Amino acid sequence: MAEPFDVLVIGTGITGLSAARQALKSGLSTATLEGMFFGGLVTNINELDGEIAGSGSDVAAGLMMEATKLGAKNITGAASSIGREGDVLVVESDAGSHRARSVVIASGARLKRLGVPGEADLEEKGVSHCADCDGPFYQVKDVVVVGGGDSALQEAIVLAEFAKTVHLIHRGEKFRAQAHLVERLSAHPNIAVRMAAAVEAVLGTDEVTGVRLAGGEVIACSGFFAYVGLEPVTGFVSAQIARDAGGFLNTDKDFLTAMPGVFAAGAVRSGYGGLLVHAMAEGIGAADAARTYLR
Numbered sequence: 001m002a003e004p005f006d007v008l009v010i011g012t013g014i015t016g017l018s019a020a021r022q023a024l025k026s027g028l029s030t031a032t033l034e035g036m037f038f039g040g041l042v043t044n045i046n047e048l049d050g051e052i053a054g055s056g057s058d059v060a061a062g063l064m065m066e067a068t069k070l071g072a073k074n075i076t077g078a079a080s081s082i083g084r085e086g087d088v089l090v091v092e093s094d095a096g097s098h099r100a101r102s103v104v105i106a107s108g109a110r111l112k113r114l115g116v117p118g119e120a121d122l123e124e125k126g127v128s129h130c131a132d133c134d135g136p137f138y139q140v141k142d143v144v145v146v147g148g149g150d151s152a153l154q155e156a157i158v159l160a161e162f163a164k165t166v167h168l169i170h171r172g173e174k175f176r177a178q179a180h181l182v183e184r185l186s187a188h189p190n191i192a193v194r195m196a197a198a199v200e201a202v203l204g205t206d207e208v209t210g211v212r213l214a215g216g217e218v219i220a221c222s223g224f225f226a227y228v229g230l231e232p233v234t235g236f237v238s239a240q241i242a243r244d245a246g247g248f249l250n251t252d253k254d255f256l257t258a259m260p261g262v263f264a265a266g267a268v269r270s271g272y273g274g275l276l277v278h279a280m281a282e283g284i285g286a287a288d289a290a291r292t293y294l295r
């Protein structure tokens with residue numbers, strides 16, 4: 001039987017790739033396990049707005065190239081469980097069994113759905129989740145964006161470059177997004193903000209034609225984008241690893257979960273800061289913690 005990897009990183013978003021690169025730099029044999037494309041949610045962002053410049057895809061590709069050059073074994077497979085055989089952790093996936101002495105869970109999070117009638121039926125018929133990818137389809141059309149966090153405002157600003165009007169609908173009285181994003185809204189006269197309003201249904205049969213607000217008002221639109229938060233990707237993680245109320249994995253300050261040798265970092269972790277710099281720092285921190293554990 002082949003030697004177990006020192007570190008198996010589940011997920012190749014920015015956190016996972018940062019963890020893999022760091023583990024390899026420390027001389028640890030490292031594998032990544034990913035069921036989809038590498039890069040994670042950030043690859044939907046063409047222009048990053050924080051301390052790191054460029055597109056999300058460029059940042060992810062750079063990290064992937066570095067990790068691969070350093071010797072990462074990149075396995076394509078969706079994880080289904082993490083177990084233990086003696087001292088060795090065993091991760092099962094649709095690509096087989098993978099043995100490792102430590103595991104970093106960096107499986108990230110996915111966009112939550114608003115969960116209103118019409119939203120699921122009209123998926124890809126006007127219901128979209130990526131402003132940079134689908135924005136050009138809404139040239140001089142009206143779109144609705146729901147949410148008041150960084151994602152909603154960032155994506156509303158992207159859509160404003162294409163759409164005639166972006167209706168930004170927020171349930172609260174105040175945005176929770178970063179101040180610089182709130183400020184940037186005012187530079188776009190075609191973003192119409194509606195506070196204290198709730199979308200009750202997405203309307204249309206073959207394509208989106210509008211949304212109905214609580215109270216009955218209908219806003220006509222061709223595109224619908226809900227950015228109402230994230231849910232962690234943890235279907236393969238056993239109940240032995242505790243979660244917070246939102247389902248995000250609990251760790252100690254060194255990213256260790258309740259399962260010895262299993263660390264969690266990034267958007268899957270309770271307490272994650274949310275910015276790209278945090279994703280990178282957490283990946284590096286978890287790899288360093290795994291190195292200490294292995295010693």
Ligand code: NAP
Nearest residue numbers: 049147148149150151152171172176227228229230273274
């Ligand atoms: P978020 O910060 O959790 O914000 C979710 C928004 O959706 C909130 O405004 C919330 O309203 C609203 N919401 C939640 N459930 C709703 C419902 N059922 N109906 C209507 N509205 C609902 O999520 P996010 O914006 O996706 O951000 C996630 C993380 O990624 C954050 O840490 C964020 O900082 C980070 N992020 C950073 C950037 C960047 O740096 N440029 C970009 C994107 C995301 P309330 O405010 O009323 O609760």
